[in-house]
Amino acid sequence: MGRLGLKALLFGASGQLGTAISAACAATSDIELTCVPRSVDISDAAKVSASVESERPQWVINCAAMTNVDGAHENPAIAMGVNALGPANIARAAESVGARVIQISTEAVFDGERTSAYAEDDACNPVAVYGISKLAGEMMVRLYNPSSFVLRTSWLYSSNSGVNFPTRLLQQLNSHDGPVSVVTDVVGNATPSAVLAEAVLAVIASPPDPGVYHACCVGAVTKFDWAVEIARTGGFDPSRIVQVTSADYPTVALRPKYVDLSCEKFLATGVYLLPTWQDAWRADRL
Numbered sequence: 001m002g003r004l005g006l007k008a009l010l011f012g013a014s015g016q017l018g019t020a021i022s023a024a025c026a027a028t029s030d031i032e033l034t035c036v037p038r039s040v041d042i043s044d045a046a047k048v049s050a051s052v053e054s055e056r057p058q059w060v061i062n063c064a065a066m067t068n069v070d071g072a073h074e075n076p077a078i079a080m081g082v083n084a085l086g087p088a089n090i091a092r093a094a095e096s097v098g099a100r101v102i103q104i105s106t107e108a109v110f111d112g113e114r115t116s117a118y119a120e121d122d123a124c125n126p127v128a129v130y131g132i133s134k135l136a137g138e139m140m141v142r143l144y145n146p147s148s149f150v151l152r153t154s155w156l157y158s159s160n161s162g163v164n165f166p167t168r169l170l171q172q173l174n175s176h177d178g179p180v181s182v183v184t185d186v187v188g189n190a191t192p193s194a195v196l197a198e199a200v201l202a203v204i205a206s207p208p209d210p211g212v213y214h215a216c217c218v219g220a221v222t223k224f225d226w227a228v229e230i231a232r233t234g235g236f237d238p239s240r241i242v243q244v245t246s247a248d249y250p251t252v253a254l255r256p257k258y259v260d261l262s263c264e265k266f267l268a269t270g271v272y273l274l275p276t277w278q279d280a281w282r283a284d285r286l
Contacts, residue, residue: 006204007032007057009099011048011090012064014038016158017104020197021061030205031059042086045093052093059204060094061102062087062141065134069108072130073253083133088140091148100207101148102200103141106134107188107216109152112256117220119262120152120212128253138212149203151215153196154189154261165190165223166230166285173231179242182227186246187258189216190226190277192284202272213266217277220260229278233285 008025012018013035025033034055040047042064052060065083066072072079087103094101108131109124126132138150157164172180199215224243231238246257263274275283 006030006059007034007055008059008061008204009034009036009052009055009057010061010063011036011040011042011051011086012062015063015065016156016160016163016193017196018063019160020158020193021063021200024194024197024201028201031201042089043081045089048086048089049093049096052090052097052099056097057099059102060090060099061104061200062090063104065104065137067130069128069130069255070252072133073128076129076133079129079133080136083130084136084140087137088144091141091144094148095145100210101141101145102203103138103148103150104196105138105150105152105212106131107152107154107259107261108256109135109138110256110259112187112258115258117260117262118214120214120265127256130253131256142212147210149207149210150212151196151199151203152212152261153191153214154216154259156191156193156196158193165226169227169230170234173234173236173240177240179240180227180231181242181244181248182224183246183249184222184224184243185257186223186255187220187260188223189219189259189261190221190281191216192280194284195275195280199266199272199274206271208269208271213269214261214263215266215274216261216263217280218263218267218274219276219278220258221277226277226281229281230285233282
């Protein structure tokens with residue numbers, strides 16, 4: 001067991017964030033982390049309960065989710081099963097052994113119709129099945145495990161090739177010498193998975209009051225401006241990034257256009273200093 005005497009159980013260990021949390025735990029002796037096999041479907045209450053009961057941790061971290069926004073629109077039953085029922089199963093199982101939950105959520109619970117930052121108590125109004133399912137998951141966790149934490153984040157990225165915006169952009173820039181089109185009217189908080197992983201471990205090490213927190217890099221950025229920075233720091237000519245709007249690239253499901261998550265509540269806890277998106281990118285760029 002870790003130096004702090006803490007055991008944590010991780011669902012969704014194979015994803016971007018799960019991988020980062022595993023790496024962060026491996027670098028410290030404070031937390032003994034057990035990763036639930038990918039074969040365990042969190043929408044299966046019996047399998048979730050068995051996993052939690054066998055380990056009896058103090059903390060359960062849920063990074064498992066269906067994050068394909070268009071896929072969620074086309075398969076709402078699957079999305080609700082994974083993103084809503086799954087967290088409910090985890091929260092109930094954790095509560096039965098006296099464990100607390102950290103549930104990872106998303107900026108997609110907001111509609112993106114404003115141009116000022118969203119605080120935790122602002123009204124949620126998701127515009128797609130994905131956001132609806134994630135909001136339902138938040139509510140389930142808070143209902144079944146009142147001592148839990150919901151951490152909403154935004155625009156996670158890592159070095160996992162091809163699975164996030166910067167890695168895909170760099171692949172495009174490397175594959176040809178021409179322009180790359182990027183939207184100018186979509187705004188979020190670009191956040192390395194390593195930053196969120198450190199925030200998760202900080203909550204475990206020194207828990208603030210339970211509830212919903214925004215945990216992402218500080219400062220909003222458009223996809224276009226982020227792309228320019230990615231190109232510049234990657235050694236590419238930033239003029240190759242060409243401005244377009246989201247109307248030029250219609251998608252199956254709607255996305256919120258402007259979501260800047262205010263992290264003042266999380267920062268006020270003092271458990272972890274969230275960096276700006278610029279500092280995080282320059283420190284962790286791919």
